[in-house]
Amino acid sequence: MIPIPRKSSPDAQRMIDEHKECIDSMKGVAGNSVLKCATPGDTTTVTGGIHEDFQLNRVLLRMRAQPAKGKLVVVCTKIEKEWRIARLSGIRGVPPEFVTDKVYDNEQDPQHDIFLMRLEEFAETDGFPEHFREGWKRRDDMWTVT
Amino acid sequence: MTWMKITGYADKFSVHPGDTIKFLVNCDGPAEYQAEIVKMIHADTNPRGPGFIEESIKASCDGTYKGMKQEIYSGSYGFVVDKPQFCVESVTLQCWIWPTTPKTHPKYWKHGAQGLVTKWHDGKGYGLFINEDGCVEFRINDQVISTGAPLRDHAWHFVAASFDAKTGEAVLYHEPQIVYALDPEIEPVTKKLATKLAYTPGTPTVIAGYCGALSDAPQAKASMPAGTLIKGHYNGKIDSPRIANRALSRLEIETMKLGAQPGLSERRNSGPTGKLSEAIVASWDFSDGINTLAGKDKGPYLFHATIVNCPTRAMTGYNWEGQVFDWKTAPEQYGAIHFHDDDIDDARWATSFEWTVPKGTSSKFYAAKLTSKDGGEDYIPFWVVPRVGEETAKIAFMVPTISYMAYANEHLANNAGGAELLVYRVPIMQQQNMFLSEHREYGGSIYDTHTDGSGLCLSSRLRPILSIRPKYDHFLAQAPWQYPADLHMIYWLEKKGYEYDIITDEDVTYDGLARLEKYNVIITGSHPEHNSGPQLDALHNYMQRGGRFMYMGADGWYWVHSYHPGYDGLGRGIVTEMRRCESGIRTWRADPGEYYHQGTGELGGMWRFRGRYLHTIAGTGMSSEGFDISTYYSRTPESNDERVAWAFEGITYDEKLGNFGLVGGGAAGTELDIVDTMLGSPPHTLVVATSAGRHTEGYLLVMEDYGFNQQGLDGTQHPRVRSDIAYHETPNGGASFAFSSIAFCGALPWNNGDNNISKLVGNVLNRFMKDAPLPMPSPAAIVHRGRADYDQPMNKARK
Numbered sequence: 012m013i014p015i016p017r018k019s020s021p022d023a024q025r026m027i028d029e030h031k032e033c034i035d036s037m038k039g040v041a042g043n044s045v046l047k048c049a050t051p052g053d054t055t056t057v058t059g060g061i062h063e064d065f066q067l068n069r070v071l072l073r074m075r076a077q078p079a080k081g082k083l084v085v086v087c088t089k090i091e092k093e094w095r096i097a098r099l100s101g102i103r104g105v106p107p108e109f110v111t112d113k114v115y116d117n118e119q120d121p122q123h124d125i126f127l128m129r130l131e132e133f134a135e136t137d138g139f140p141e142h143f144r145e146g147w148k149r150r151d152d153m154w155t156v157t
Numbered sequence: 158m159t160w161m162k163i164t165g166y167a168d169k170f171s172v173h174p175g176d177t178i179k180f181l182v183n184c185d186g187p188a189e190y191q192a193e194i195v196k197m198i199h200a201d202t203n204p205r206g207p208g209f210i211e212e213s214i215k216a217s218c219d220g221t222y223k224g225m226k227q228e229i230y231s232g233s234y235g236f237v238v239d240k241p242q243f244c245v246e247s248v249t250l251q252c253w254i255w256p257t258t259p260k261t262h263p264k265y266w267k268h269g270a271q272g273l274v275t276k277w278h279d280g281k282g283y284g285l286f287i288n289e290d291g292c293v294e295f296r297i298n299d300q301v302i303s304t305g306a307p308l309r310d311h312a313w314h315f316v317a318a319s320f321d322a323k324t325g326e327a328v329l330y331h332e333p334q335i336v337y338a339l340d341p342e343i344e345p346v347t348k349k350l351a352t353k354l355a356y357t358p359g360t361p362t363v364i365a366g367y368c369g370a371l372s373d374a375p376q377a378k379a380s381m382p383a384g385t386l387i388k389g390h391y392n393g394k395i396d397s398p399r400i401a402n403r404a405l406s407r408l409e410i411e412t413m414k415l416g417a418q419p420g421l422s423e424r425r426n427s428g429p430t431g432k433l434s435e436a437i438v439a440s441w442d443f444s445d446g447i448n449t450l451a452g453k454d455k456g457p458y459l460f461h462a463t464i465v466n467c468p469t470r471a472m473t474g475y476n477w478e479g480q481v482f483d484w485k486t487a488p489e490q491y492g493a494i495h496f497h498d499d500d501i502d503d504a505r506w507a508t509s510f511e512w513t514v515p516k517g518t519s520s521k522f523y524a525a526k527l528t529s530k531d532g533g534e535d536y537i538p539f540w541v542v543p544r545v546g547e548e549t550a551k552i553a554f555m556v557p558t559i560s561y562m563a564y565a566n567e568h569l570a571n572n573a574g575g576a577e578l579l580v581y582r583v584p585i586m587q588q589q590n591m592f593l594s595e596h597r598e599y600g601g602s603i604y605d606t607h608t609d610g611s612g613l614c615l616s617s618r619l620r621p622i623l624s625i626r627p628k629y630d631h632f633l634a635q636a637p638w639q640y641p642a643d644l645h646m647i648y649w650l651e652k653k654g655y656e657y658d659i660i661t662d663e664d665v666t667y668d669g670l671a672r673l674e675k676y677n678v679i680i681t682g683s684h685p686e687h688n689s690g691p692q693l694d695a696l697h698n699y700m701q702r703g704g705r706f707m708y709m710g711a712d713g714w715y716w717v718h719s720y721h722p723g724y725d726g727l728g729r730g731i732v733t734e735m736r737r738c739e740s741g742i743r744t745w746r747a748d749p750g751e752y753y754h755q756g757t758g759e760l761g762g763m764w765r766f767r768g769r770y771l772h773t774i775a776g777t778g779m780s781s782e783g784f785d786i787s788t789y790y791s792r793t794p795e796s797n798d799e800r801v802a803w804a805f806e807g808i809t810y811d812e813k814l815g816n817f818g819l820v821g822g823g824a825a826g827t828e829l830d831i832v833d834t835m836l837g838s839p840p841h842t843l844v845v846a847t848s849a850g851r852h853t854e855g856y857l858l859v860m861e862d863y864g865f866n867q868q869g870l871d872g873t874q875h876p877r878v879r880s881d882i883a884y885h886e887t888p889n890g891g892a893s894f895a896f897s898s899i900a901f902c903g904a905l906p907w908n909n910g911d912n913n914i915s916k917l918v919g920n921v922l923n924r925f926m927k928d929a930p931l932p933m934p935s936p937a938a939i940v941h942r943g944r945a946d947y948d949q950p951m952n953k954a955r956k
Binding site: 037039040041042043044045046052053054055057061062068072075076077078079080082083084085086087088090091094097099100102103104105106107109118121122125 | 158202203204205262264265266267570571572573574575577578581582583584585586587588591594595597608628630634635636784785786787788789813816817818819820821822823826853854855873903
């Protein structure tokens with residue numbers, strides 16, 4: 012398996028830099044991918060990111076596959092003006108809760124901050140198939156399904 | 158943080174000039190609110206587009222209204238109003254159950270005891286329950302006995318209980334139908350109770366819940382029966398509930414499993430035996446009337462239960478053998494109803510105000526805009542639709558209202574961890590999602606699972622649908638989706654000065670060809686995925702007779718839908734039904750034997766597997782989806798064919814088509830359709846532009862297009878992950894243009910509508926809206942064509 016590198020490692024730093032470049036280049040796009048727009052805000056030509064950094068691609072997949080409970084999401088608190096980061100409860104009827112006080116002025120920056128938060132929060136071996144946990148008999152394992 | 162103090166809905170989606178539409182508003186907090194009817198032009202707030210545009214039309218109902226809180230009492234159940242025959246001294250209750258959430262998390266939105274068969278309120282009466290610990294419980298007044306044996310979820314159990322008033326003896330039986338090797342034996346529980354059954358007047362008999370409160374509050378009128386608030390909603394199936402007026406022996410209980418059985422005596426009296434005939438109070442048989450809102454009582458009193466909030470029927474019963482799969486063939490194996498604590502068929506709110514649409518009102522998108530001084534805001538969209546025969550334009554825009562209902566109040570970003578894998582970024586939730594995450598009573602979409610995890614296959618429009626809203630970006634696109642995305646097209650029609658009428662899916666479903674035939678061209682929405690059979694029939698009949706069709710999106714004509722006939726008395730298209738069967742993109746999967754609609758009895762699932770290929774409607778069909786970013790199209794050599802070259806006047810061959818837009822940043826994105834003559838695209842179809850080779854890894858081939866899993870299915874690798882813009886002629890001077898991408902319309906408003914996508918669409922519409930049949934192509938184009946030997950230019954180039 013490919014571990015999730017520790018945040019202080021050179022691998023992590025490379026991924027952080029690449030991720031940030033991609034996210035910054037997506038500002039203005041009504042959508043988002045961890046890919047680099049040749050012209051900022053224009054998806055005509057996109058390169059790098061998940062298409063060229065294999066480790067970043069795999070690490071992002073593992074982060075994205077986390078089940079709903081405790082998962083980080085972005086919440087738009089003022090249309091086209093303000094966004095915040097929240098965490099899902101995983102319980103029907105219990106709404107997400109904000110986890111930081113930071114208010115973003117664009118919808119792309121929280122994507123990068125969530126990547127940084129996850130690098131801190133996830134164990135190096137998180138998502139390894141052999142580390143299935145309680146619940147694996149009833150599809151509640153570490154790889155989520157809809 | 159408080160989200161959405163004002164919410165509301167209308168009693169109609171489409172309203173004719175001269176008719177009245179009612180608005181039903183919940184205003185939770187503000188003492189008053191302002192209402193104003195507005196014409197909707199553009200709903201997308203993206204600063205790179207024209208921005209939000211609405212126009213006040215000065216309607217007679219505009220004004221200030223007193224705010225009133227209105228509540229939704231969701232959760233399905235059956236009830237029979239208070240009747241003396243239920244007020245027995247001794248009693249036996251029995252039924253089969255298949256519970257889905259016998260035990261819930263303490264923070265679960267409806268945590269607590271669940272009622273199975275009850276005539277119980279506030280410590281008086283009797284009832285079979287599941288208690289907080291997930292065990293069967295029998296209540297006689299305030300006395301309780303329980304087995305102490307937790308129910309296995311998703312498994313059938315037979316449960317019964319009796320109380321003998323003379324001896325005071327109560328017996329509770331819990332007999333699992335599935336018994337595994339290491340399961341403990343569950344013995345009947347017996348207890349002497351020192352109590353006489355007493356009843357609170359007005360307490361109904363309830364199946365799948367119990368009488369929680371009798372209330373005079375104005376909001377409580379929205380409950381059924383009005384003023385009676387049902388609590389303890391049960392999640393799971395119930396089959397063959399019975400009530401008898403004395404304590405039956407275990408043998409008699411076994412015999413009562415047979416039900417009323419009037420055929421066992423030549424006198425046709427109820428009861429599997431003469432003695433039991435005298436004891437039956439009610440013996441419900443849910444296999445009779447599966448397509449209705451009644452639970453039939455086959456006992457002597459005909460205490461048919463009113464089924465509230467549309468639980469799922471046509472569900473396999475405890476006795477389903479796995480030999481028949483259509484409930485119509487063996488209804489006796491489909492005697493189960495699956496109740497859910499979040500089912501909702503009608504919010505039943507009080508009317509807040511109404512508007513009689515003046516004759517001559519233009520057929521357009523409208524909304525009741527509701528605002529409060531403290532910043533509260535909601536919009537209730539509706540459409541003014543001309544009566545058949547009173548069409549006012551050559552162009553009609555067909556609003557995909559069934560698809561809107563399918564997506565109504567969708568919860569995926571909140572419920573489904575997999576949402577992030579799907580969209581390939583962190584989902585962004587909006588105020589509507591935050592409100593719904595807390596207010597489960599507003600019900601979910603057909604993309605969601607119920608709160609008990611089972612598939613949600615029925616959706617009502619008589620409730621606030623917060624996903625059909627302007628200024629709403631959907632997590633799938635991080636941009637408008639469905640309703641607000643369709644307004645990209647409306648903005649363009651307005652900007653370019655076209656005269657157009659509005660029609661909806663429900664109008665076409667009920668009116669058939671008559672609804673379409675006066676128009677020269679029908680324009681679809683960006684994502685008409687969910688369709689009724691009569692609607693598809695009408696579209697084919699229209700195109701067969703020379704009608705012209707512009708398919709402005711993708712993933713259309715995919716799922717089988719039907720309107721539930723049980724709601725016809727309330728208006729058109731109140732509840733739509735869909736089952737997610739063995740293939741297609743499914744956020745949940747129907748269980749075996751549960752593929753047939755409860756309303757119409759037709760086989761659900763994809764139209765493709767009913768022999769009605771998606772590609773037959775407009776010429777292209779769904780092949781892939783991905784939601785991170787969009788891309789652009791290039792023209793193909795076929796675009797120079799004289800049959801279609803007119804569409805590209807003013808567009809050079811090498812131009813990038815749609816490398817801009819308000820959905821994903823390009824015209825080709827989110828969900829994509831392609832030409833496939835083996836799946837119903839006519840072999841004379843011309844592919845005029847394609848996005849092949851430009852999609853990201855986030856785009857994946859649809860599962861119905863491959864037989865087994867393998868690598869190489871994503872947008873960077875698989876040739877079917879692309880969008881084809883395609884054209885074909887239909888008989889009698891008709892034609893279809895398929896633009897084949899959900900993101901496509903998002904490119905139209907770019908640069909205020911001045912761009913090459915706008916040019917292409919304008920060229921097509923100008924030709925298609927003409928009165929006379931389209932000119933025939935040159936005789937050289939009339940040739941024999943096969944299906945499999947159709948070869949696209951790109952393939953030819955590769956050879």
